[in-house]
Amino acid sequence: xxxxxxxxxxxxxxxxxxxxxxxxxxxxxxxxxxxxxxxxxxxxxxxxxxxxxxxxxxxxxxxxxxxxxxxxxxxxxxxxxxxxxxxxxxxxxxxxxxxxxxxxxxxxxxxxxxxxxxxxxxxxxxxxxxxxxxxxxxxxxxxxxxxxxxxxxxxxxxxxxxxxxxxxxxxxxxxxxxxxxxxxxxxxxxxxxxxxxxxxxxxxxxxxxxxxxxxxxxxxxxxxxxxxxxxxxxxxxxxxxxxxxxxxxxxxxxxxxxxxxxxxxxxxxxxxxxxxxxxxxxxxxxxxxxxxxxxxxxxxxxxxxxxxxxxxxxxxxxxxxxxxxxxxxxxxxxxxxxxxxxxxxxxxxxxxxxxxxxxxxxxxxxxxxxxxxxxxxxxxxxxxxxxxxxxxxxxxxxxxxxxxxxxxxxxxxxxxxxxxxxxxxxxxxxxxxxxxxxxxxxxxxxxxxxxxxxxxxxxxxxxxxxxxxxxxx
Amino acid sequence: xxxxxxxxxxxxxxxxxxxxxxxxxxxxxxxxxxxxxxxxxxxxxxxxxxxxxxxxxxxxxxxxxxxxxxxxxxxxxxxxxxxxxxxxxxxxxxxxxxxxxxxxxxxxxxxxxxxxxxxxxxxxxxxxxxxxxxxxxxxxxxxxxxxxxxxxxxxxxxxxxxxxxxxxxxxxxxxxxxxxxxxxxxxxxxxxxxxxxxxxxxxxxxxxxxxxxxxxxxxxxxxxxxxxxxxxxxxxxxxxxxxxxxxxxxxxxxxxxxxxxxxxxxxxxxxxxxxxxxxxxxxxxxxxxxxxxxxxxxxxxxxxxxxxxxxxxxxxxxxxxxxxxxxxxxxxxxxx
Numbered sequence: 075x076x077x078x079x080x081x082x083x084x085x086x087x088x089x090x091x092x093x094x095x096x097x098x099x100x101x102x103x104x105x106x107x108x109x110x111x112x113x114x115x116x117x118x119x120x121x122x123x124x125x126x127x128x129x130x131x132x133x134x135x136x137x138x139x140x141x142x143x144x145x146x147x148x149x150x151x152x153x154x155x156x157x158x159x160x161x162x163x164x165x166x167x168x169x170x171x172x173x174x175x176x177x178x179x180x181x182x183x184x185x186x187x188x189x190x191x192x193x194x195x196x197x198x199x200x201x202x203x204x205x206x207x208x209x210x211x212x213x214x215x216x217x218x219x220x221x222x223x224x225x226x227x228x229x230x231x232x233x234x235x236x237x238x239x240x241x242x243x244x245x246x247x248x249x250x251x252x253x254x255x256x257x258x259x260x261x262x263x264x265x266x267x268x269x270x271x272x273x274x275x276x277x278x279x280x281x282x283x284x285x286x287x288x289x290x291x292x293x294x295x296x297x298x299x300x301x302x303x304x305x306x307x308x309x310x311x312x313x314x315x316x317x318x319x320x321x322x323x324x325x326x327x328x329x330x331x332x333x334x335x336x337x338x339x340x341x342x343x344x345x346x347x348x349x350x351x352x353x354x355x356x357x358x359x360x361x362x363x364x365x366x367x368x369x370x371x372x373x374x375x376x377x378x379x380x381x382x383x384x385x386x387x388x389x390x391x392x393x394x395x396x397x398x399x400x401x402x403x404x405x406x407x408x409x410x411x412x413x414x415x416x417x418x419x420x421x422x423x424x425x426x427x428x429x430x431x432x433x434x435x436x437x438x439x440x441x442x443x444x445x446x447x448x449x450x451x452x453x454x455x456x457x458x459x460x461x462x463x464x465x466x467x468x469x470x471x472x473x474x475x476x477x478x479x480x481x482x483x484x485x486x487x488x489x490x491x492x493x494x495x496x497x498x499x500x501x502x503x504x505x506x507x508x509x510x511x512x513x514x515x516x517x518x519x520x521x522x523x524x525x526x527x528x529x530x531x532x533x534x535x536x537x538x539x540x541x542x543x544x545x546x547x
Numbered sequence: 548x549x550x551x552x553x554x555x556x557x558x559x560x561x562x563x564x565x566x567x568x569x570x571x572x573x574x575x576x577x578x579x580x581x582x583x584x585x586x587x588x589x590x591x592x593x594x595x596x597x598x599x600x601x602x603x604x605x606x607x608x609x610x611x612x613x614x615x616x617x618x619x620x621x622x623x624x625x626x627x628x629x630x631x632x633x634x635x636x637x638x639x640x641x642x643x644x645x646x647x648x649x650x651x652x653x654x655x656x657x658x659x660x661x662x663x664x665x666x667x668x669x670x671x672x673x674x675x676x677x678x679x680x681x682x683x684x685x686x687x688x689x690x691x692x693x694x695x696x697x698x699x700x701x702x703x704x705x706x707x708x709x710x711x712x713x714x715x716x717x718x719x720x721x722x723x724x725x726x727x728x729x730x731x732x733x734x735x736x737x738x739x740x741x742x743x744x745x746x747x748x749x750x751x752x753x754x755x756x757x758x759x760x761x762x763x764x765x766x767x768x769x770x771x772x773x774x775x776x777x778x779x780x781x782x783x784x785x786x787x788x789x790x791x792x793x794x795x796x797x798x799x800x801x802x803x804x805x806x807x808x809x810x811x812x813x814x815x816x817x818x819x820x821x822x823x824x825x826x827x828x829x830x831x832x833x834x835x836x837x838x839x840x841x842x843x844x845x846x847x848x849x850x851x852x853x854x855x856x857x858x859x860x861x862x863x864x865x866x867x868x869x870x871x872x873x874x875x876x877x878x879x880x881x882x883x
Contacts, residue, residue: 287640287643340865345865345868348586348639349864349865349868351640351643352791352795352860352864353860353861353864353865354861355788355791355860355861356788356792356857356858356859356860356861356862356863356864357857357858357861358857359785359788359853359856359857359860360853360854360855360856360857360858360860360861361857362853362857363850363851363853363854363857364850364854366847366850366853367843367847367850367851367854370846370847478647478648478651481644481647481648482644482648485641485644489640515661516659516661518655518658518659518660518661519655519656519659519661521651521655522652522655522656525648525649525651525652526652528644528645528648529633529645529648529649532633532634532637532641532645533633536637536641
């Protein structure tokens with residue numbers, strides 16, 4: 075073994091050490107928001123808080139312990155016609171669970187859900203209080219208002235939570251024309267597309283400049299939402315708009331830290347892209363479960379912009395929150411595009427993306443450009459994460475859930491082209507939401523629309539919409 | 548702390564029927580990634596196909612089990628063709644993204660409420676293992692290995708499972724020494740060179756995908772036979788990535804790599820998990836657990852093993868990419 079080899083071994087150890095350090099650093103930083111986050115209360119748990127007479131009262135927000143379990147109740151109003159069923163969540167409905175340990179009462183929130191926490195033993199009778207239904211909604215003759223839930227005494231896998239769904243409403247009542255639902259679907263699609271685009275531009279820029287397929291990008295998305303959540307619901311209780319910049323900064327810092335501490339040393343060692351991809355997978359799994367460890371498995375909401383009434387635009391309605399998400403993300407996406415097209419730094423980024431060696435020969439500091447790309451990409455991902463958190467709730471694996479959609483977006487649009495990421499995000503976002511319109515009975519499979527479109531587009535045009543032929547190999 | 552229980556359980560986990568399943572899934576992946584250099588991120592999809600091709604016909608349509616096992620083979624081959632035909636001509640990362648997407652499509656389908664009548668949805672399917680219980684010649688109450696009780700059914704699965712592993716591993720070893728196997732390795736090293744020697748690269752890649760996928764499907768089958776329940780959440784992409792960890796641990800492109808890797812991986816994971824479980828446990832007599840609850844408690848200790856597994860994968864690839872027992876010349880990381 076020559077001196078050169080020994081050098082590589084020390085370098086290798088150093089990078090390995092850094093990976094471990096990142097892990098340790100996380101373990102210290104994460105409790106800051108993790109431990110408090112569990113103490114914060116979220117709307118879905120209103121029921122437990124208002125269950126004053128309940129025996130199942132415990133510190134709010136804490137996960138159900140071994141001898142307690144959650145009954146997750148959701149109330150929806152069904153409007154059914156021949157070809158389509160629309161389920162509208164009903165807020166403000168009183169639900170009571172009566173069983174071995176006295177009654178626990180709760181009221182549904184804006185999403186029509188309420189979580190009742192009860193001791194895990196025996197049977198519970200879950201009753202919907204028909205008097206608390208809105209006057210125009212009636213519990214139909216064939217929609218039961220009482221369910222029995224039983225907890226077995228044996229070992230249960232997972233949290234052991236039980237789900238109860240009440241379907242109310244006059245099934246004959248509303249005649250809905252499917253075409254009337256299309257504008258709303260399209261608006262939802264635009265919103266989802268913009269959020270994916272925000273998250274995916276960074277992934278695409280990073281792929282373009284370094285060739286790395288970064289599987290840890292979802293975790294960069296998540297940290298933005300988690301830090302924002304802690305500032306908003308946990309410690310300082312800042313307003314969401316004030317907390318967001320800190321979340322964005324956290325994502326940018328994490329991305330920058332990855333680049334300067336892990337990826338740059340690995341590139342210098344000449345490690346192959348496949349190895350780097352697998353390193354990113356390992357990091358992603360590790361970090362994701364660090365989030366779960368500290369944050370818990372629940373989906374939590376920010377303090378503001380929950381359950382606001384929709385603004386009516388005629389054929390569709392949009393909540394102020396969603397309007398804000400669409401406005402901000404459109405501005406950011408256009409801004410980033412102009413930056414890439416016009417600004418000096420943006421041009422340099424595209425040059426490195428095109429041909430790193432040539433860019434380097436013309437005097438561009440490639441490493442600095444790549445660091446910039448990570449910082450910008452991280453910040454965008456963080457902002458996307460906060461928006462996703464505002465729209466669907468903050469969750470430990472929210473970034474991982476949309477990671478595949480981000481990959482699909484940049485692949486469909488053309489790998490390595492940031493504008494391709496935009497195009498791809500729109501294709502993927504629209505396909506996802508349109509699935510719910512075409513197949514309203516199989517809404518839970520809506521991601522399938524996006525994934526199938528990915529496979530089909532790759533079959534027809536492997537380089538993607540804006541990709542170059544020579545890239546496909 | 549009951550160390551005899553912890554150690555015996557960890558050792559048993561490393562050789563259990565569950566370990567056999569992981570060995571098979573990882574062996575299939577090793578054929579793809581280790582020998583051929585195919586970046587397959589959808590091995591969990593093959594495992595899921597294997598599991599459900601066994602459980603759905605038996606549970607829902609009362610098929611005889613040999614016919615069901617035949618279906619496992621057919622479905623695995625079909626999935627390999629479906630994945631391979633569009634993507635094997637493209638660059639490696641396209642295969643990666645399409646395979647991961649298809650594996651997720653399969654899992655989402657299995658998990659969907661709409662198709663519960665067929666797949667059992669989130670609760671999965673049970674009661675399809677009766678044939679295995681019926682042909683089990685061992686007494687049902689089983690034996691005690693050290694402090695670990697093993698029932699007769701699991702012991703029987705373990706025994707024929709290891710027989711299967713021996714056959715498959717020897718088969719892979721022999722195949723890879725054959726001229727056919729050398730073509731696979733040459734494709735991994737330099738696809739264009741192999742093509743210039745007149746080898747049909749596409750056909751060889753496809754054959755590799757089929758064989759590895761079939762072995763992965765067998766692994767998925769064993770996984771649900773051991774659990775006696777097939778559930779979609781067992782076939783998330785995490786399974787694929789754990790198999791990558793396993794083959795890198797044991798040595799890439801080595802027939803014994805998945806065996807060694809699985810034994811180390813499952814031992815470490817189970818040891819960490821069960822030690823933490825013991826250390827966070829409280830009893831009425833002793834209400835304070837060994838580890839203070841502000842560090843780790845009953846509710847979150849089980850995440851530690853995934854944290855360990857994830858960072859182990861990252862660190863291993865950086866520090867020792869050829870694996871603990873791997874041959875440096877055989878590492879497959881330079882696929883295009």
